[in-house]
Amino acid sequence: MPERPYFVHPTAIVDEPCEIGAGTKIWHFCHILAGARVGANCVLGQNVLVASQVVVGDGCKIQNNVSLYTGVTLEDFVFCGPSCVFTNVINPRAEINRRAEYMPTLVRRGATIGANATIICGATIGRYAFIGAGAVVHGDVPDYALILGVPGQRRGWMSRHGYRLPEPDSNAVMRCPGSGWRYRLAGPDTVRCMDWDEDAALDVER
Numbered sequence: 682m683p684e685r686p687y688f689v690h691p692t693a694i695v696d697e698p699c700e701i702g703a704g705t706k707i708w709h710f711c712h713i714l715a716g717a718r719v720g721a722n723c724v725l726g727q728n729v730l731v732a733s734q735v736v737v738g739d740g741c742k743i744q745n746n747v748s749l750y751t752g753v754t755l756e757d758f759v760f761c762g763p764s765c766v767f768t769n770v771i772n773p774r775a776e777i778n779r780r781a782e783y784m785p786t787l788v789r790r791g792a793t794i795g796a797n798a799t800i801i802c803g804a805t806i807g808r809y810a811f812i813g814a815g816a817v818v819h820g821d822v823p824d825y826a827l828i829l830g831v832p833g834q835r836r837g838w839m840s841r842h843g844y845r846l847p848e849p850d851s852n853a854v855m856r857c858p859g860s861g862w863r864y865r866l867a868g869p870d871t872v873r874c875m876d877w878d879e880d881a882a883l884d885v886e887r
Contacts, residue, residue: 688707690707690709694713695712696712696714698715700719702720702721703721703722705720705724706724707719707725708727708729711725711730714730714731714733715733716733717733719737720737720740723737723740723741723742724741729743732748735749735750735751735752735753738758739757742759742761744760744764745763747761747763747764750769751769752784752785759791759793760792760794761794762794762798764796765798765812766798766799767786768786768799768802770782770784785802785803786806787805788800789806789824791808792806792810792811792812793811794812798813801819803820804818804820804822805822806821807823809825810825810826810839811839811843815831816829816831817830817831818832823870825838825839825841825872826839826870826872838855838866838872842859849865854875863876
């Protein structure tokens with residue numbers, strides 16, 4: 682049998698058939714169900730569940746005790762903090778089978794979900810959004826938004842490099858204190874990076 686191009690700890694369970702990309706590391710007590718897709722160069726910490734039909738992009742980091750249930754899709758480079766929670770039914774009852782009513786949740790490229798945060802199903806988390814630890818999110822989150830509290834509310838904007846952006850200047854521009862990249866406030870719920878092409882996912886030469 683050829684050597685697998687990814688690592689699976691001896692205590693983990695990987696059901697077949699599923700797809701796992703090269704360079705991915707699956708650690709203690711994880712369970713990958715048949716029909717799941719996990720991209721390349723991901724890290725799945727201890728006790729992570731990836732259910733059937735879940736899609737995980739490349740370069741994702743999923744910390745301990747996270748369950749990705751059917752209906753969840755993570756794009757590339759998503760960070761899921763320890764014990765964050767995803768749901769897939771809006772009104773669960775133990776007596777009623779609602780498998781036909783799973784609602785999708787999409788976490789877009791580069792977003793961060795903080796430790797113990799809860800994402801109620803049916804939401805789209807925008808690119809490079811940052812959900813703070815313990816926040817509860819019910820509804821869509823714009824790109825680059827910083828969401829804090831219960832219920833989660835936007836409390837500012839975050840840069841692609843993970844720094845909180847300052848208040849916009851007179852030209853509606855915010856500069857990342859870590860990278861120096863510029864972000865423009867294009868509307869009350871719209872921020873665009875001036876030094877990054879989000880659609881092409883390529884650095885813009887400066």
